Structures are given as C-alpha cells and as structure tokens.
Amino acid sequence: MENMNELIQPGDVLIVDRGFMDVSEMLDDLGIQAEMPKILPKGQKQFTTEEADASRLVTKIRWVVESINGRLKQWKYLQNVVSNTQIPYIGDNVKLIGALCNKYKPPFSTGEKDNDQNLGCKNEGTVQEKNDLQERVAREGLHRRICSWKKIDADDSLPCFPMLSEEDLRNITVGVYQFKLAKSYTQEHLNDESEFTIMINSDLANI
Template sequence: MGYRTFMPLFLPKTTRKYTTQQANNNRFITALRFVVENVNGRLKQWRFFDKVVQNSSLKFVHGYLSIVASLINAYRPSFINDTSHDEELAKAFFERKDMINDLEKNLEDKDIMKARQWLKYDAAQACPDFPILTEEKLREFTLGVFQVKQARSYTVEHLDLDGEYEIRVRKEDKQLLRVNLQSKHSARKNYHILIKYNDETGTGACCQCSVGSRTVGTCSHATSVIWYLGIARHEPDKYLTTRSSKYLELFEDANHYSSESPDDDNTLYTLAD
C-alpha cells in the first residue's frame, strides 16, 4: 500500500527525559494520531464497543460498526472544522523539527540554577515587558490546543493562598525566567521551567519533564507559564477565579434559599461552570 508506520519512542527506564530530537519526532506522531484516538473515543461511547467483544458477536461487528459510524457522521460534529491554517501549521512543524533548544544547557547547568542567581517575584507584577498574547497567538507557539487547555489548571494549582504566582528572574538576564511547578501526576515531582523572551526572537521554553526539551511546540508546564504571563494575569477575574470559589458562592446563596418556594418542583439543577 506504500504506507509508512511510526509509533512514539518509549522512554528507557534509565533516562528521565527525551532528547530534543526524540521529543520532536514523538510530537509529529501524536499530532497526527489524535484524530484516530478521537474516533475510537466516540465509538467507545456506545456500550457494545466500550468493552471486549465476545467471539460469538464477531459476525455482527461489521454491521454494528457501520450503523454506529453512520449515526456519528449524521448527528455528531466533525472533529476538524477549520482547515484553513493546516498548511501553515505543517510548515511550522517542519521548520522547528531540527531546531536546537538553547535553554536546555542552562537548565542542566547547576551554577545557573542555583537559588542565589535568581530574584523571587510575584509574577502578577514582574516582567512588564513580557509580550501580551492572545490564545490564537499562543497556539501558534505551542502548535496545538491540548497544552493551552491544560494551562489554566496548572496555573491555578501554582497560585498560593493569597493568589500570588511565584516566579524567579535571573539577576544577570532579566528576560530569563524560572518557575517551579508540581507535576499533576505525582505530588513528589517538581519541574523547573526556563522561559526566555525578547521582542525580536519571541519566546523560548525548556522544562525538566520528559518532553520538555522539544522545539516543536511546548509541554503543558511551560505553556501554563507563558499563558499566565501573556494572557491570564492581564484579566485575572476572567481566567484565575478558581472553581472552588464558585462552589462556595453557591453554598452562600443556599443560606438565603427558601425551601417553601412554590416553583421548587420545576427547578432544573446544573453544575456550575
């Protein structure tokens, strides 16, 4: 058929992260694979397909699959609605494929990473010259939407009780930033992230996580830092109100709710956004 097949490289147990080239190659694969995974996810929403199919049912699988696929095609929205930027996206992938992540050496340099080399700030007031971004502009840098969707949850978890976002600025280079984020998958893991920015070359990022050295897009940790500095801190009421505070507001409103309301039986309850 002329097809060439690829699969992501597995990380050896003796290695903590992929090289830049390995991480870039993996990103090429996962960027194309998501459509297949989304199709499988939709199929598995049907009870018959969300479990192992018994041998006795194999003769019916083709017919069932045809019916389900027809229903999905008829009544569900398409996975990809806008293809107008596909060529630009593909070009950006190939342009960055062989790029070197210049920040990786800094991240591995123990002298540079020593605490005395950095000044601690609340990021809400730090780096006033950091470029203001739109989500579309951020997606051009991340080359994907998943990392942008994850940015808010990582950011909210990094905020302290006073709503401050701790960031460190290098003494010798005010446009080199360092943030320490906790992994969402393990409370014992923390990742150092370096962000480099200026008006001419845009933004560069490197993270200690397994895919943090790639130049084809960025990991979720680095994306969350850029998202906070370039977008969220400029509109905190829109982006940084935690879901828990919304639930507390619901409880406070409940104190004033009358159980004798004549319309109680007609009330529809929904989860808060």
C-alpha cells in the same frame, strides 16, 4: 498481516502507539515504516531535544486518532469489552456508529486543506529547530547556578511579558493539542489551596 503491503502506498508511514513495540521488527522486515512515541531508555533521565520533539510530533498526530476513538467510545456498545459473540457484527456496528457521528457530531477537521497543510509543515519545522534556551543553559552553566526566586501574583506581574491572544497561543502550540491538555497540566501544579504558583528570577536577562 501478509497482505498488509497491499494496503500501504509508497511513502506511507504508520503512526502507532507503544503497544506495537513487539511487532516493530516485523514491520521493518515487511518494509513498512512505523513511528511511535519514544520510550526513555533505562538509566536516562530525560529525552534529548531531538527525541522529545520527534516523540511529541508522533503524539500530536496520534491525538487525532485518540479523539476519534474517544468519540466512538461515548456509545455504550463500545464503552466496555465487547463479547466474542459480537465478532461477526462489530464491523458493521462500528460503521453504523461512525456514520451517526459523522451525521450529528461536529467535524474534527476544519475542512480548510491549506491551513491543515501549513500546520503540518509547521509541526515538521519545529522538530528541526534547535533549542536555544537549552544551549544557553549548558553554555553558561545556568543549571548549576544558585538563583533567588520570588513568587508573583496579579499585583506583581512581569511587565515585560508579552500579552498573547488566543490566536497567538494557537500559533505557538501548533494547533489545539496543547490547548486540550492545558486544563490537566494546570491542575497538576495547583497547591492545596488551589493556587497556581509562578516563580520568577530577574537576575538572568532574556529568560
């Protein structure tokens, strides 16, 4: 750990998960900047917009690491706990598995540096944007207003809702991270009949 600073360049930021919380102070003492997803303080019901955006940015960056880990764990050797007897060999074995993945698996990166750079800038930009909807809800007291909601279906859709292409959705969600989670998000909201219920309210304009 004492030699870690030799691996860190000025301006580097370590993106870590919550398991590093216990060593966060030590990293600070070493002058190493580390970012991890936020943890909701006790008694606080939800993150502020700024906290949620910052935490989401860290998660998006870590998603790349978790994707790589997931690919490595497709190999039986790394699927379960590795025995201590493998300690002398595990480094070389992981390198070998990584080389095979690089050779025969499709790359995670598009290889388009400019697009990746633009995506990173867009991610940073969204963190600094204010939440206009939240401000309107608070300003007009909409969270305390009793409204009439109705369920819609294909025959009773929203005529004013924009038709979005896959490219539009990728731009809105800033990459593929939310796309990958969309299936599990949808399943969480299915009812017992496997229906996805959408409720609308037409009393409030532009919401």
